[in-house]
Amino acid sequence: MDYKVRDLSLAKEGESLIKWAEQNMPVLMDIRKDFEKDKPLEGIKIACCLHVTKETAVLIKTLLAGGANISLAGSNPLSTNDAIAAYLASIGVRVYAWKGNHDDYYWCIEKALEIEPNITMDDGGDLVTTLHTKKQNLIRNIIGGTEETTTGVKRHRVMEREGILKFPIIAVNDAFTKYLFDNRYGTGQSTIDGILRSTSLLIAGKNFVVVGYGWCGKGLAMRARGMGAKVIVCEVDEIKALEAVMDGFNVMPIEEAAKIGDIFVTVTGNKHVIDANSLEKMRDGAILANSGHFDNEINVKWLEENCINKKEVRRNVMQYELKNGKKVYLLAEGRLVNLACAEGHPPEVMDMSFSNQALVAKWLVDNKGKLENKVYKVPEEIDREVARRKLKTMGIKIDRLTEEQKKYLESWKEGT
Ligand SMILES: NC(=O)c1ccc[n+]([C@@H]2O[C@H](COP(=O)([O-])OP(=O)(O)OC[C@H]3O[C@@H](n4cnc5c(N)ncnc54)[C@H](O)[C@@H]3O)[C@@H](O)[C@H]2O)c1
Structure with a gap:
């Protein structure tokens, strides 16, 4: 074989x-x-x-x-x-x-x-x-x-x-039974798992930036908040951004978030959502991870070309020393952090x-x-x-529609 x-x-x-x-x-x-x-x-x-x-x-x-x-x-x-x-x-x-x-x-x-x-x-x-x-x-x-x-x-x-x-x-x-659970609760939990297994750092009290508030981003923001992080959401879609605001998160453009974030995670399915102008503004010690499908969400090429020094400081943690003297840490080469650093x-x-x-x-x-x-x-x-x-x-039972309810839902005549 x-x-x-x-x-x-x-x-x-x-x-x-x-x-x-x-x-x-x-x-x-x-x-x-x-x-x-x-x-x-x-x-x-x-x-x-x-x-x-x-x-x-x-x-x-x-x-x-x-x-x-x-x-x-x-x-x-x-x-x-x-x-x-x-x-x-x-x-x-x-x-x-x-x-x-x-x-x-x-x-x-x-x-x-x-x-x-x-x-x-x-x-x-x-x-x-x-x-x-x-x-x-x-x-x-x-x-x-x-x-x-x-x-x-x-x-x-x-x-x-x-x-x-x-x-x-x-x-x-x-399918509802896919994205509502896998993308939301699966990515939410396993992304945090990947960050913890690779860094072993504390989440509580950190400024945790979630880029993309789709199904994966929603789960991730929810779980990061659950661990005590101060969660910031970055979005390009006005409706998703509004949802994030009313879900109680801080919403701002990535270039603003770049200045204050401690941990950044991209989950957009889009390219270079953390780009040079944001990377340059980051604090010393910022952690960068991606949980979207491809490794192009963070501009890793820019980091490679613009760092003055690069070394693996822990397994799956690459330190990039930038020309401005600050160091940022990229997890798993910018590839799916939940699968590369944990078990998915x-x-x-x-x-x-x-x-x-x-x-x-x-x-x-x-x-x-x-x-x-x-x-x-x-x-x-x-x-x-x-x-x-x-x-x-799971041993969970739910209700069934009665015949009366079925008829009611299919009729238009009955009002107040
Ligand atoms: N890590 C995993 O195991 C796992 C699991 C499921 C999905 N995924 C991947 O994660 C990515 C996101 O999936 P999803 O289901 O949440 O998608 P989604 O379409 O529900 O959400 C993506 C969100 O990112 C936003 N976005 C796009 N460009 C942006 C930008 N420049 N800045 C900020 N926000 C931006 C979109 O407006 C959208 O709200 C995809 O690549 C998907 O394939 C990964």
Whole structure:
């Protein structure tokens, strides 16, 4: 079997991490039981480009249980857990991923595509864009793809708009049971986790700047406040900015926040949101991190070119001494801090995100040939099914509409 991982002898360690995740992903484990019985993915080849975490392994094992044949490349140079990659390789998955893979990132994606997929499962869009640019000959086999994150969905929507998208993509990110929990509570908690594991500094009392008040930013601001930080939000969208104000945060432009912030985290999916003019204004000792998909949110190139000195002072913490004599500290090269410095999102939220992935893969097979080359929402019945199953595993019951209420909601005649 073909694979490339850091060290296959880490497989046992990977296995116990995966068992831990499995205990905390009950919905996906239920779906695995259904898949074992019904084999909805029999004979289907799935090429995945995902963060290689313990939770991803639970998804991969579920897809295997459904009969699929899988290949997997990492979706970020620093997000692979080598023990997980080793375990997956040991059970016969074609894995091409290792932590610190800067140079062979696209080679791994191309290797994963050698499976000649029927379905793509992407996180960020690099697999799908590689198919559309370098591997167009493989597109003919494809039923459709799924996309895990906001940045990937944005890229695929642009491809659709420009008329170049060659197969349907289901925006798993946009399911309610994904972004409301994964982006908000997952990123909120795991970003703080990454900052703490890499710096071991106190959050309480710090000026904590969150750049971007979307779903990830909301979760992060909420959790930073919970730990006693004085949270400042920077936004470009007037409605999101207003929300942040009324949620009780200080809102100001990044160049103002730059002068007073102690910790800065970007979560925008946009480029150079912390740029030279802000970096120059920062206090001595400022900490910089990014939790958005790509490493271009902080202008790291400017730091590289304009520092007079650079050294790694702790694992994942790079000190840049600037010409003005101040030192700033960049975590994880400006790459996803929650995955590079911690373990990514907790299994309980990935339970919902990846249940959507598994059910959508089945749905794509069931709807083969019926879809256009567009970006689709996750069907509402899948989204609600995931929510229902999650509540059930949590032992939570909710009310049901009575017949009288259903009729009332569908009528217009009854007023005061
Ligand atoms: N770290 C993770 O594990 C993880 C998880 C989910 C999503 N993501 C990624 O995080 C990023 C954000 O995702 P989201 O779901 O919160 O997106 P979102 O669209 O809900 O929010 C992004 C926000 O950033 C704002 N923004 C854009 N440019 C800005 C600028 N120059 N200055 C200030 N604000 C700006 C937008 O107005 C928007 O409100 C994406 O790249 C996404 O792929 C990462």
